[in-house]
Amino acid sequence: MNMTTPIEKRDFKIVGKSVRRDDVLEKVTGEAQYTGDVKLTGTLHGKIKRAAIAHARIKSIDVSRALAYPGVKAVLTHENVPRVLHYGSPHPRSASCTKDQYILDDKVRFWGEGVAAVAAISEEIADEALDLIEVEYEPLPAVIEPEDAAQPGAPLIHDVGPGGNLVLDPVRVNRGDVEAGFALADFVLEGTFSGGRPHPAYMEPNVCIADWDGSNKLTFWTSTQSSFMVRGILAEVLGLPLTKVRVLVDHMGGGFGAKQDCFQHEFLCALLAKETRRPVKMEFTRHETFVAGRSRHPCKIWLKQGFKNDGTLVARDMKLVYDSGAYGSHGPGVTIVGTTAATSLYRCENVRLEGRCVYTNTPINGAFRGYGVVQSYYALDIQMDEAAERLGMDPAELKLKNVVRAGDIAPSGHPILGHGLEICIQHGVEKIGWKALRERDRTPDPKHPHIRKGWGIGCEMHGSSAYPGIKEQGNATVKVNEDGTVTLLTGAAGLGTGAHTALAQIVAEELGVRFEDVGTVHGDTDVVPWDIGAFASHTTYLVGTAAKMAAGKVRAAVLERAAMKLQVSPGEIDLSEGKVFVVAETDRCMTVAEAMGPSRGIPAANIVANGTYEPTKSYSFAAHFTEVDVDTETGIVEVKRVVPVHDIGRVIHPIAAQGQIEGGIQQGIGHTLTEDYVIDKKTGRSLNAGLVDYKMPLSMDMPDIETVILEAAPDPGGPWGAKGVGEDPIIAIGPSIANAIYDAIGVRFHHYPITPEDILKALREKDA
C-alpha cells in the first residue's frame, strides 16, 4: 500500500481558473442545438400508447382503426417488433444487471408502460391514432409496495431474476463480528428510515430522432449521458454491427443520472423509422418524463448501531430494501453501491449489511445523482446525531471522532488515499461559529414567536468512479494540428456540467498550449473514442486523466520534433503557452505551428495520441452546515443558509465546481422537504406527474449558499489530484436539514420528504 504516491505540483496556468466554458456562448444566444432542435426533412412524429393498468396480460390488441387513420404511417405492437430480452441499463463491464426487458411485451408491468407505438405525419394525428388502438387486458393483481412484493406468494412481476420479485440476490457485506461488537456497546440505537421517490426533473424532456440510410445504417440523435451504451444495446437488439449504428448527441438539457438507460421509446423510434423509411422523432411530454423516465429508488432502512460511552462506534447492523419499480434498470447497481457505502463514512469495525432490491408494479427507478447513497447516508448521519444527543456530546465532535480516516478501507475495498472529511467538518465549525450556535439563547424572536431556528450538520463521502462494480475505462484522443492548435476527441457527454471545458483545460495545461487553442469534438460515436458514459462523478477524474495522458504523449512528440528543428536534445527544451524554447537560451524558440510544419528534409507532422485510463477509485467528501426556520403554525420549513464545505481534490474549474455543489443542494432541499413522485397505492397510477404538483425549490425558495471548496486531500488517481463533485452535495444536504429540524423543534424525522403535515402532526404529538 503506497500512501504517499506523489501528486505532481506545478504552477498552473489554466487548471484552477474559471475560463469561459466552451458551450456557453451558444447557450446564451439560443444557438445551442439540443436533440429536439434537429430538423430532418420528412420527419414523422412517433407517439406511444401507454397502459392505464399496473399489471396485466394483453389478451388482444387491435390496431386496424389506427392504421387506417389518415396520416398514420406505421403502428408497432408486441406482435410485430423483435422479441429480444435485453438490459435496461447495461453498464458495460458490470456483472450485476439482469436482462428483463422486451421492446414491447404481451405483459404490462406498470401504469404508463408503452404497449404500442404510432408514427404519423403530425404529433396531433399520432396522438389521435393512439386512441384508436384497442387493447384488451387480463388484469393481474398488482404489488405497489416493496413489502408486499417481497411477501411469499406475492404475484410475480418477472419470470427472470432470482425469483420472489427480487431484482438480484441480496447484497451482503460482513466485516468483523457484529454480535461481539454489540456486546461491547454501552448503548444501542435502533431505528427505521425511509426515503420517497424524488424525480430528477431535468429541463429537457427525453427526445430522440432516428434516420436510416440506404445502406441500412441507423443514425440516432438522442439526449443521453451514455451514447456508446445506447449504441451497443440498439445494435444488439436490432441485430446490427456497431458500424451500422451512429449515435449523436450535442447539447443536453440535463440528466442527473437518469438519462443513462436505453429507453423503450428509443427502440420504438428506431423501429418506426425503419418501418416507414423516414426519419421519426419521438419527444416525451413532461408527463411522460415522470411516468416513463426514471426516479430515485424509494428505500426502507432498518439501522441498529452500538456505541461506547466515549462515542466509539462498535457495531453496525443495517438492512435496506430498494424499490426498483417494474424493471431492473439500475436497481442492482444502486443496491450494491448504496449498501456497501454503509461500511464507511463513520468508522466501525463490526459491520453487517444486507441490501435487497425488489420489483414492484410502479414506474421504473433508475440512476439519479447520489445513486443509492442518498438513502443509506441519510440514515447513518441522522442516527449519528441521535447518538450525540444520547451522549450529551456535540454532534460535530462525535462525527469528527468517528469519521473515516486516510488509510481506512473504503466501500470499494481499497484504502482511502485523499481524505478530507475531518478538515471539512473543522472548517465549517469555525466558519459558522458552530460552538456558539450550540450554546445560543433559544428563546424565539418575540416578533416571530412561531418561528424556531435550528442548525444541523450532514456529512458524506462519494466515490469518483463506479469501481469495483464496474471496471471503468476513460479514453481520449489528442491531435496537434499544423497551425499549432489542438483537437481533443472525447466520448464524454455534455450534460451541462462543463466537463468538456475541464477536459480541454487539462489538455492545454499538460501540453503547454493556450486554452483557446484547444477545440473539442464530442457527441458522435462514429468519430470519438469509446466512452463508458457520464456517471459516478467520474468524467474529470477518469476521462480527465486519459486526456492528460494523451496530451503528455503529443507533448513529447512535439518536443522531439522541435528539438530536431532547433538542433538540441529534447531534454533541453520546454513547451509553454504554445511556444517551444531552449531552456538555457529562451530566445531560441519556435511556435508549435513552426514545429509541426515541413522543413528541409522533414515532412509535415501528424501527431496524434490516445490516452486510456483504467482507475480504481477516489473519494470526495463534504460536510454541510444548514440553518432552517421551522414555522410551528404552518409546518413549513425554510432553509435559510447553507455552508457546504467540500473536499474535491484539485479544482479544475472553480465556478463549474461551485455550480455542481449549489445545484445539488437545490435538488437535495427538494428531496428532503417537498419532492416526492407519488404513486397511488391501490392502482399504481401516477398522482403528480407534472411540474406544478411535483414541487421543486425555485428562485423564491433557495437559501443563501456560501460554498467552500477545500483542495484538502487530492487523490493521486485523478489529474493533478482532482476528484469528483457531481454527486456529493445531494447526499450531505438531506441529513443536515433533518438534523437542523431536530435542533429547531426537538422532533426527529427518519424519512423524506419531511412535509409541513409531518411537522404539524409531530408537534401536536409532542405537545400531547
Added chain:
Amino acid sequence: MKRIVELTINGEPRDMAVETCRSLLDALRDDVGLTGTKKGCDVGDCGACTVLVDGEPVNACLMLAVEAEGRSVETIEGLQPGVDTLHPLQDAFMRHGASQCGFCTPGILMMAKKLLDDNPRPTDEDIRFGLSGNICRCTGYTKIFDAIKSAAREMEAARS
C-alpha cells in the same frame, strides 16, 4: 385550417402560415425555425419558453400563434444588440456560470431582460420574485442571481 399571421419577430416584420390551434412556441420553433426558445413542459409550468410579446413576458406554449397577429415578439435570438455584441445579461451569464445545461437559459434571459427593463436596480428579492416562474434545475439559481445583479450594475454604469 391554416391562417396567415402577420407579426414582428425580433424587430423584423414576418408572416407565417399556421394552423389556428398551433401554439406560438411551436410556430416559432417549427415554422419560423427559431429553436432557441425551449419546450420544457408545454403546459405553462416551467418558463423555458418565455418570450416577450409587446414587451410582456409570455409562456409561448400557452399563447396561440394566431393571437400574435400584429404584435411584436422578442425571442432569445433577438437579445443580442448586434451580430458581434452581446446583451450585458448574456455576457454576465457566461462569466458567472449562470448557465449549466442551458435549457432554461433562453427563457430566464428573456425574463431577466424584462425585469431589468422595468427595474434597473432590482433588490435580491425583486430578482427572486421576477424569476419565480422559471425553473432552473441545475444551478440552484445562485449564479443566475449573481449574473443578473452584475448585468444590472454594468447597464447602470453604461447609462451614467
